[in-house]
Amino acid sequence: MARIIDITKNPDEAIAAALPLLEAGKPIAMPTETVYGLAADATNPAAVTAIYETKGRPRFNPLICHMADKAMAERYATFDPVSAQLADRFWPGPLTLILPLKEGSGIHPLATAGLETVGVRVPRGFSATLIKAFDRPLAAPSANTSGKISPTTAAHVDQDLGERIDLILDGGPAKVGLESTIVKVDGDVIRLLRPGGISADEIAAATGLEVVRHDGTNAEIEAPGMLVSHYAPGASMRLMADMLLPGEALLTFGGKRLPGIEYALGIFDLSPSGDLAEAAASLFGMMKDADATGAKTIAVTAIPSHGLGEAINDRLARAAAPRTPETTGQKHDDQ
Template structure:
């Protein structure tokens, strides 16, 4: 771990780390973020791993401005008004994913929406510009710990789990960004934060309040609502040790049952980081006409396996057809 002043050279080095799939902690006006390339599934998996984050909650992707955001989400007139007033700044907008958007499915927790914002901190802006890609970044601390507003907080919480920390001094806002869902019929406040409800309503009129607005450990909750996570249309069978001819198999490890209609292996070498990176894309690939059910091999309940199994249990929520074994 390296804690460095944000010079042109150190920012360029940090950008290189991001493009290489590594993690960098950096200051924003809200809190310090643990950044990874938002278009790189493996880098996003590393964020969850470093934080010890217990579920694959959606992560916020950080961009320079509204023009950049349009590459990744389906922009709207309402988004335009809000960005004109609050960007760069502590407001995150949740918008439908643009067709062909390169944002990682793991970063969006498999949802068809993307949480996106443009930070105002000059170091964050310089890093995004130098990296040339969106940066996925939750707060730079272990999951459940207090959000970091200084570089030393990041070092104390994450240690060697992050190769570089850009020390931009204390964060000015000190609380996370407000999260506003624009994918709903009425804009919905999912998380209160640095942009006030009153200021938002002064721009776009009344907004709805989510029943799942996080309280307490708000920074460690999903920017959206957990129950809205992507679930496949096909029933899901967990802990599968054999497979039927009409099933698609989500495999794990080197020893894979034969006979499935279609098989994708999360990680032939049983690497949980690789498995996490592949989870949502492979689950979607198996959710296709002709496949009667998706069978999932056992995943270890350790490390990232806890998050993988959490997501799979949600995908296999009991509707009377899903089974184990």
């Protein structure tokens, strides 16, 4: 059973409890502004292996390495001018940059899935303080069983992984609620590998460069969150619903109600006022709540696709994708 420490009340106790576990190569759950992460020493192969085993995550799927600040990131990865500009603009924050690894960086190949690049992020708040105290990057995918809904509270982590880890650091509900945006600078364009907490429009405005969306034709996994099926509840997902069927739960937006709503096992409005930031922060928690109703299907109304809506719709599409060995990555993991 995991020990849970409230970092808002006992930050020093939290760091004192976390550091020995990290030194011993054991993963812990830590809060970030995006979602809760399952964190372990990115330079220790046993620690990285423990992340994969705890999550049941395919080992070809790379992990984001979290740094205390840009200076720390520069010890491990090489920045081109545009990536440096993005780091200066959006760090600390929900942006991951895919960068070339420095030779002899010390980040273990298990964390990068053997790639010569690494996903790097500087989170806001307590997690950066913990990383600075540890003085090594923490590989930290979302603290949940692989492919399931990402956790935005310590309680979510405890319900899923509480029997498999020793420590959960509780920082309250995640403020952003969606994983980080992942980009890779490629010449004079920026490739968006995963939409997230910073919109493509913000990135384009900050750099003056075109942001090109990943079209799904490249089978190579370059970054987390690129599997077709991901973020999935136990129930199936039915998107763009215009009516509700008996026995379904409803995930809605902006106060929208559907014909057949009287059949709903539960009604969950991501943002009654139609605020996309509020919807992003609510998404994973409300997906869990809808799943807990016992509905076999969660019907989802249309969500605007601009700004953070792009990331919300990305997560919903992956949650609704067919769950096969090919789409979840388990086929690749077995090979």
